[in-house]
Amino acid sequence: MAEVTIVEVGLRDGLQNEETILSTTVKQQLAQMLIDAGVKEIEATSFVHPRWIPQLADAAQLTEGLPRHEGVCYRVLVPNRKGLERAAATGVDEYAVFLSASETHNQKNINKSIAETYPILAETVDLAVAKGKRVRGYVSTAFGCPYEGDVSLAKVIEVCEKLLKMGVYEISLGDTIGVATPNQVREMLKALTKEIPVTKVAGHFHDTRGTALVNAYVALEEGVRTLDTSFGGLGGCPYAPGAAGNMATEDLVYMLEGMGVKTGINLAKLCEVSRYAEEQLGKPLPSKVLQSEGLC
Ligand code: HMG
Ligand code: MG
Numbered sequence: 001m002a003e004v005t006i007v008e009v010g011l012r013d014g015l016q017n018e019e020t021i022l023s024t025t026v027k028q029q030l031a032q033m034l035i036d037a038g039v040k041e042i043e044a045t046s047f048v049h050p051r052w053i054p055q056l057a058d059a060a061q062l063t064e065g066l067p068r069h070e071g072v073c074y075r076v077l078v079p080n081r082k083g084l085e086r087a088a089a090t091g092v093d094e095y096a097v098f099l100s101a102s103e104t105h106n107q108k109n110i111n112k113s114i115a116e117t118y119p120i121l122a123e124t125v126d127l128a129v130a131k132g133k134r135v136r137g138y139v140s141t142a143f144g145c146p147y148e149g150d151v152s153l154a155k156v157i158e159v160c161e162k163l164l165k166m167g168v169y170e171i172s173l174g175d176t177i178g179v180a181t182p183n184q185v186r187e188m189l190k191a192l193t194k195e196i197p198v199t200k201v202a203g204h205f206h207d208t209r210g211t212a213l214v215n216a217y218v219a220l221e222e223g224v225r226t227l228d229t230s231f232g233g234l235g236g237c238p239y240a241p242g243a244a245g246n247m248a249t250e251d252l253v254y255m256l257e258g259m260g261v262k263t264g265i266n267l268a269k270l271c272e273v274s275r276y277a278e279e280q281l282g283k284p285l286p287s288k289v290l291q292s293e294g295l296c
Helices: 010-014 024-036 059-064 081-088 103-110 114-130 153-166 182-195 212-221 249-258 267-281 288-292
Strands: 005-008 041-046 073-077 094-100 135-140 170-175 201-205 226-229
Touching: 005 249, 010 024, 010 041, 024 041, 024 059, 024 267, 041 059, 059 073, 059 081, 081 114, 094 103, 094 114, 094 153, 103 114, 103 135, 114 135, 114 153, 135 153, 153 170, 153 182, 170 226, 182 201, 182 212, 201 212, 212 226, 212 249, 226 249, 249 267, 249 288, 267 288
Parallel strands: 005 041, 005 226, 041 073, 073 094, 094 135, 135 170, 170 201, 201 226
Antiparallel strands: none
């Protein structure tokens, strides 16, 4: 394994569940610092209903003023046509759509059943593709639901196949509440990749129970080469009780670079991003590498 693509979701997933709402300027500074650290794929915000996620209500203003650099891709989350139209007016590079593999989480998160969500997302993907843009697809609660518990593998595969048929270029499998364990990740990927190529699969592991990094390692062993992380280990979903932060970008970069796998990210500069976020949020962040900084 020579290289792994890290999708930095801290500005979106990381901030959507925080009590402190950061200013647009601070978010833009964080984006610049991430770029200075070598991050190339940045999920910048979401164009959902501002009443549902007030932390990201500045999506349009933020996106319009993001620092532009060659080779850096900004992606935003959109739940429907309205979100896409709002985002398109700001000129982002890519979109991501999302739904859950469990009914109750889908209902709580986007106020629709899974069946009602399919045509909404299909329309959204069609519109994006017609504008010449790529769309990623998230499948939340793929490894477990905060309301229903276990989620069937067959349902996860069904949702992934529907998204791919709509035209998304990649599926990010969401362990929304951080319940997955390594064997489960391996079994899921072995089953899923019988149906869809592993090059179309990414991993999005939350670290609620400390298993994100080991789950990521197993995903890499199974051929996944794209992983989602948040600087400092920020993250969570307000509509998934118990969801904690994403796998920390620092922790994954440390592990991969130590294994001789290139990420293109400078760890010291990345830690500066998280330190600045700690200052701005007024609290320590959970990344282990960040906590160990300066120890040895
Ligand atoms: P709804 O109330 O069912 O929407 O919300 P609606 O279609 O019935 O419309 C109601 C009103 O909302 C209308 O306005 C629409 O125009 C407006 P009115 O006519 O009443 O004035 N509206 C919008 N306004 C702004 N932007 C929009 C939009 N859409 C409709 N995009 C909706 C449905 C999806 C909008 C709502 O439920 C919502 O915003 N949910 C977002 C929840 C969310 O962001 N969750 C976190 C992200 S997912 C996640 O974190 C998981 C992930 O990280 C992976 C993992 O960890 O598993 C990706
Ligand atoms: Mg998430």
